[in-house]
Every structure is written in C-alpha cells, then in structure tokens.
Amino acid sequence: MVVEDEAALAVLIASYLERDGFEVIIAGDGHDALELARQFDPDVVVLDLGLPRLDGVEVCRRLRTFSDAYVVMLTARAEEIDTVIGLSVGADDYQTKPFSPRELMARIQAMMRRPRTRLAVGVIRAREVRMIGALSVDIDAREVTVEDTPVSLTRTEFDVLAALSRDPGFVLSRSQLIAAVWGPSWVGDEHLVDVHIGHLRRKLGDDASRGRYVRTVRGVGYQMRTGQRGMTR
Template sequence: MTNHILLVEDDLAIAEMVEHHLNKEGLTVRHAPDGEAALRLFAEEAFDLILLDLMLPGVDGMEVLRSVRGGSTVPVLILSAKDSDVEKALGLGFGADDYLAKPFSLIELSARVKAILRRASQYASPPVSMEPTVLRVHELTLHPEEHLVSKNGSPLNLTAKELLILKLLMSHPKRAFSKEQIYRSVWNDAYYDDVNAIQVHISRLREKIEDDPANPRYIKTVWGIGYKMGDF
C-alpha cells in the first residue's frame, strides 16, 4: 500500500533529500515549494500526510495549516527550524499532529511518518462516509441511499462497482484519485497493482455517462496520478 504525501518545503536541497529518502521507503511524495502551491495541490489531490515547513515565502506554514484544518483532518507533521516550546505549542495548537525540529535525521523522520500513517490508518473513516443525500455534477445526479444514477433525468444502468467509483469522484469533485486510492475505496481491499481492473471499469463507466467516451467531460484522466471529475 503506497501512501501519498504532500511535502511543503521551500529549501530545494532539503526537499530533494526528503523526497528521495521517502521514495526509497515506498512512499509517494508530491513537493510544493511554497504555501500557495501547497494549497493548490491539496485542493486537487487526496493526501495521507502533509509534511509542512513553517517558514515559507508568501503564504506561511501556519496559514497553510489553518486552511487545511478548515475542512480536513489529514495528519500534519511540522518540519521547522523554529525549535522553541512556543512554536511547538502554536503549531500543535493549530491542529498539527507532530513536530520535528530542523536539522533532523532521516531515520527519525521515517519513524515519525510511519507512526503517524499507522495511527491514521487505524482510525480513518471511509473516504465518502459523510455524503449528501443527492450528488449532482452538471447533468449527472446520484442518489447514494437509493443507488440510483441519472443523466438529464434518464436513469443509467451502472454496475455496483461503477456506481461506487462514480460516487467517490462526485463526492470529491476537485480531487484527483490514484488508481490505488480508487481500488482501496471501492474494492475495500489491499491493492495489488491491478491497474487493468480500474481502467476497465473507468472505460465502461465512460461509455455509460459520457456523450463522447473518447473525449470524456465527466471523468478526466490526470496524467501521472489517476482520475477526477471534470470541471463544469
């Protein structure tokens, strides 16, 4: 199981060192060099953990943390040279899960990251547990409780897996989901790199909901990541 991590760090040397080390640990890392880029990536993709520097150009780390905590419980590990009890209390008080002072060892960073991810996986809620009564994206309407999907009022005949994939994407219209995240959510099972299963279901789903499956408007491919709902 690969975890998706957002690394927010303006020091390129530190970012490359951390990203290289965590990649060797089997983790996927996306790097944001400043707070604005971090918030943009966070709005577009689903992450399992944020590694957040406090001293950032423009939008600082505390503002990023406040924005993230405005609508998410994703774990946040602060990485900062501000190693004082005041800064630690401030960071944790705003909702960070842990604090690691710079300079830090990569061994300790790995231990902290794995511990946080382990705790998060033990207590995590299903991705779409908090869902509205009706989901709507442009001409598509999905009734989660009744397991019904319609387009322009006409019902669509979807399989159970197709409906669950569509529900996941419609519930988080601004986020891109990797094939692994879709598999874990819909199949509720460990991911064994069965990329073909996701591609086949996405292809069949597009045939049923798109006007032109070859040029999809609803389910967009995000190259290098996975899939997301199209913007209307």
C-alpha cells in the first residue's frame, strides 16, 4: 500500500512496485489508509509523514495496533527528530525526499527477503527456543516472553532480537546488524539500529545502564547477555 497525498509521486512509486511484482493499492490520506489496511492487510506500507487529515506518525501508530506490515516512512524533512518520531511508532525504515525509486525498491525487496522460519508441511524438527535468563525467544513461532509474560514486537524488532540472541556474548556491530536484519544492500544511516535497540529495551523492561539482556559495547556495537539457552520440541 502506498500512502501519499502527492498523486504523481504515489503513481510513480506504485508503478515501480508493480514492475517488481507487487499488487498495489493507493491511499491519499491517513483515514483512507487505515480503512484500506484493515480491508486488504498489506505486506508493505510506504507511508508519507506529511499527510492531510491524519499524519503519517499517527497512521503508523494506529496501524501497529492491528498489522505487522513492513512500514517505510517517507519524509520531506531530513531532521533527525522526524526520523526518530517515525521509527518510535513502529516504522521499519525511512526514506528522505527526494529519493531514488530504485533505492526504495531495493530496501523493500531486502525486507521481503528476510527469512521467515516457518516449518514446511510434513517436516518435523526441533523447535528452537532461545533462553536468556527470564527472556524466551521462540524463533519458529516468532514469540517473545519475559518471565512468562508475552512481549509484542514488530517484525524488525524481533529480527534484531533474533540476530543478537543467535550467539549470546558475541558482539555485533551496527553494520553487522544492518546486514543481518535489513540486508547487505541496505543504504542509509546505521543509527537506525540504535532506535530499534531502544524500542527492544523498553519492551523487554531492560535498561541501557544495566543491560540485563542487551548490552552496549562502546565503540563496537551490541551484545546479548549470556544465559541459559534451551531447545524444545
């Protein structure tokens, strides 16, 4: 779904998406976008920040109450505060105007290529559940709990957590996390990682100063605290 009030730009983005094999719907304002999202359940939402009636930040916040679609925020303002606000309500990535439609398509395709660890029909194998103290990360079900309490994460937040929990104690740089989660072809500000790490910590009840689960290694990157790991079936 393309949510953009500039009709010519919306049509241009839609044409590139259709060329890449997507079925596309267009919304010109925030209210229509939410109605269409409930009706069609899109996989990806390209969402302009400056929309009439309901701005992109509020659309994204409401969208996150019923959809786990990938959200790419478009903004005409390059100030960091706009990016942080957009990502803080659940956007996965952002693109500053003016931008190359090909770069936008590359980012969307990279997101869509992220592996979804679902079991094939008829295949039986051990279900992987990673345990780090009171934190449980169920890779196959994409479910997270802390002290048996469910934690709701966006797709990107879960993918960041999965990358960190793969090897507890191993430090991952921002560029390594970008490659693991957004893909090696992603181009942009690597501090995008810091924003999603902040969301993770808040939702896990973690604290940057204590780092009960996610620890900052100054000048290097981020590390998952070591803990008991488990595998269940």
